[in-house]
Amino acid sequence: MTSSTYGWRRALIALAAGVGIALTFSLGRWQLSRADEKIALQAALQARENLPPVPATQVAGATAPEQVAPLLHREATLTGEWLPAQTVFLDNRPMAGRAGFYVLTPLRLAGSSAVVLVLRGWAPRNFQQRDALPPVATPQGPVSATGRLADRVPAAFSLGRDAAGRIRQNLALDAFSAETGLPLAHVVLQQTGPASDGLLRDWPPPATGVDKHYGYAFQWFGLCALIALLFIWFQVARPFLRSSRS
Known part of the structure; x- marks a missing residue:
């Protein structure tokens, strides 16, 4: 060379x-x-979580992105009646190392026609009968739910399109509103607080x-x-x- x-x-x-x-x-x-x-x-x-709670009327009127954005991650207390016939169980959602479901139920707000989808908590799966629904209590009459506001339901990995039914993998607000005919607000309330109605609420902190x-x-x-x-x-x-x- x-x-x-x-x-x-x-x-x-x-x-x-x-x-x-x-x-x-x-x-x-x-x-x-x-x-x-x-x-x-x-x-x-974290700063948003420390802001005053969002009034229910503002949550009910959140129908456009510019109305939803200021509400995200803030606390709200909503009063109304559960619509248990439209309860959905999202499969393959672990909590505290156990397999189970996220339970979502629409809440028709008091004094309004608006409906907000509430992520009520987590329930364990029945491994002996995989299509069995967990025993979740849904009180009748006026109820109150306190939690943090989000713009969507937490999604899990899914192969193909999710079929309709009580048990499903994921849920999109627009598709669920069209499916049920409910006038859903474009926000989801992730309910917080101690366990109740057979549901746990040990939610993981938002991952950044x-x-x-x-x-x-x-x-x-x-x-x-x-x-x-x-x-x-x-x-x-x-x-x-x-x-x-x-």
């Missing part, structure tokens, strides 16, 4: 290493910036994915360091050791 060819080869390797180091370092920095954004989002969510971004940043910075170390060893340290021995 001529000296000029060897020199071009070293230059190309140095260029590739430099590009790789710069790219992986910038990707690591980007993941850290995404983590900072998620931390700020988490702080904003901060740890995921830190993990990705660690991987990118690790790859950056690996490229740098390999370049230094093969292109600097090893040739130097060879020349010093000769």
Whole structure:
């Protein structure tokens, strides 16, 4: 190999290493910036939880995105009557390490025609009879439910389209409103408080994915360091050791 060819080869390797180091370092920095954004989002969510409760009339009128956004993650207490015939059990929803269902029941608000879908809690699955519904009490007459407002029902991974029925995998508000004919508000109340009606409410905190971004940043910075170390060893340290021995 001529000296000029060897020199071009070293230059190309140095260029590739430099590009790789710069790219992986910038990707690591980007993941850290995404983590900072998620931390700020988490702080904003916690601040919203400390705001005064949302009036029921404002919840009932949440029919457009610009009306829904200010309500998210805030507390509300809704009074009305359950519509138990439209109760839905979402399958494959674990809680405290146990398999079971999320139970949703529409609540017709008092003094209004509006209906809000309430994520009432979690009930265990019957493993001897998988299509059996858990014993959930649904009181008749006026009831009150307190919880946090969300813009959708928490979704789980699903293969294909979800079929209608009491037990299903996921539920979309617009589709459920069309299916039942109920004038659903575009918000969901995730009920909080102690266990009642045969339901647990040990909800996990809202996940913002901060740890995921830190993990990705660690991987990118690790790859950056690996490229740098390999370049230094093969292109600097090893040739130097060879020349010093000769």
